[in-house]
Amino acid sequence: MDTAKQIRSWVMYDWANSAFATTIMAAVMPIYFIDVAGGSDGSWSFTQTASAIAIALIAPLLGAIADQSGRKVLLLRVFSIIGALASASLAYVGTGDMWVASVLVVIGMVGFATGNTFYDSILNDITTPEQREKVSARGFAMGYLGGGLLLAVNLGMILGWEELGLPDKTAASQISFVMVGIWWFVFSLPLFRNVKDVPLAKAGGNVIGSLKSGASRLKVTFLQIKQYPELLKFMFACWFFFDGINTIIIMAASYGKTIGIENEDLIQALLITQFVGFPATLLFGRMAEKIGSKKMLYGALVTYLMIVILGYFMTTSLHFLLLACLVGLVQGGSQATARAIFSKIIPQGRITEFNGFLSSTTRLFSFMGPLLFGIVKLFSDSSRLALLAVAMFFLVGIVLLKFVNLTKAEEQAARLIRS
Incomplete structure (x- = not known):
């Protein structure tokens, strides 16, 4: 198989599922x-x-x-379809259907995030360690471009609903949800066609057997993770700063709306984030190769800390626009660099398992960001204080990252592979 073709196909999946990240997670659905x-x-x-x-x-x-069955691409296909269907089904959410909307968003999020567990692990199958910063950054950059293009189309449709002969903005938003599902599925097809599961000598068996083997392997992961102390320290740092990043992504639009920013300004600012993010993420990846991944990650987290503090004082649409540009400079690059780092410090043969472990523990911890936002808002009745509380996650992430020795982490993983 042509490795370059596999990489292009892998990158296109970020283009595909970022439609969910922009329209459902960040821009249209929070307002809807x-x-x-x-x-x-x-x-x-x-x-x-x-x-x-x-x-x-x-x-x-x-x-x-x-990892036990060697079916990463198959499972990615399943959860992509689940996410795409949930996205399209949001078109049925009408006035007052908050609970229906919540359930469908949860299903879509499960499809999106769980699919990304398998997607991230495929990076190791199609690249060398030296390529991963660049290829990972390409993925996030294409995600910004693809998600941004569809968001631009959706924004044009929502703002120009009368010219398009639609009954109202609600109908335009509902059509945009269907478009997300179609976009996600169609642009996933190159990966499904060109990237194949790597056969495993011991793969096979029925579903029940795979579940038992998977559960047994998961237990071993929990017991043996302490053998990778540098990896574990990096994961601790990820739990905090990923939580902060995730909270900003999913709460930005609803926060802006609560403090009085108009819907059109909110979506336009989030759209600008995508197009700033495209070149910025590519540049971020190149700089990470030249001056070091850890240094670039530090810079991104400090920038995020500034964004939260400035967001507390934000009062106008211009402020929101400027902060959206600042987010675009570091959002994709920070996540791409963290993904590339993690891919280098996990043992081969347990790639998806450890990606799943990071994804699950990150998600398990990531409920703290939105939960903290909700609790602070509930007791203080202030969205500004709720946003300011998110700064804690970046502060702790920066401190924990300082104690991670990446060179030692790679040595530990390689040594334990051989042993």
Whole structure:
């Protein structure tokens, strides 16, 4: 198989599923959830908490099953379809259907995040360690471009609903949800066609056998993770700063709406984030190769800390626009670099299992961000204080990252592979 073709196909999946990240997670659905479904920024945060818990419960087991059975691409296909169908089904959410919206968003989030567990692990199958910063960054960059293009189409449709002959903005938003499902599925096809599962000598067996093997392997993961102390320290840092990043992504639109930013300005600012993010993520990946992944990650987390503090004082649409540009500079690059680092410090043969473990534990912890936002908002009745509380996750992540020795982490993984 042509490795370059596999890489291009792998990168296109980020283009595909980022439609969900932009339209459902970040821009259109949070506003629709409040304006049409009858929710609030607090109930939106609790919906995200529920999805984080659901993902945390299933991701590590599925990761272990994928490694045991050698069926990463198959499982990615299944959860992509689940996510795409849930996205399209949001078109049926009408006035006051907050609970229906919440359930479908949770299902979509499970499809998105669990699918990414398998997607991330495939990076190791199609690249060398030296390629991973660049290829990982390409993936996130294409995600920004693809997600941004569809969001631009959706934004044009929502703002120009009269010219298009639609009955109202609600109908335009519902069509945008269907478009997300179609976009996600169609642009996933190159990966499904060109990237094949790597056969394993011991793969096979029925579903029950795979579940038992996966559960057994997961138990071993929990027991043996302490043998990888540098990896474990990096995971601790990831739990905190990923939680902060995730909270900003999913709460930005609802937060902006709560403090008085107009819907059109919210979506336009989030759209600009995508197109700033495309070149910025590519540049971030190149700089990570030149000056070091850890240094670039530090810079991104400090920038995020500034974004949270500035967001507390934000009052106008211009402020929101400027902060959206700042987010675009570091959002994709920070996640791509963290993904590349992690791919280098996990033992071969247990790639999906460890990606699943990171995904699940990150998701298990990530409910803390939206939950903290919701609790602070509930008791203080201040969305600004709720946002400021998120700064804690970046502060702790920065401190924990300082204690990670990446060179030693790679040595530990390689030594334990041989032993």
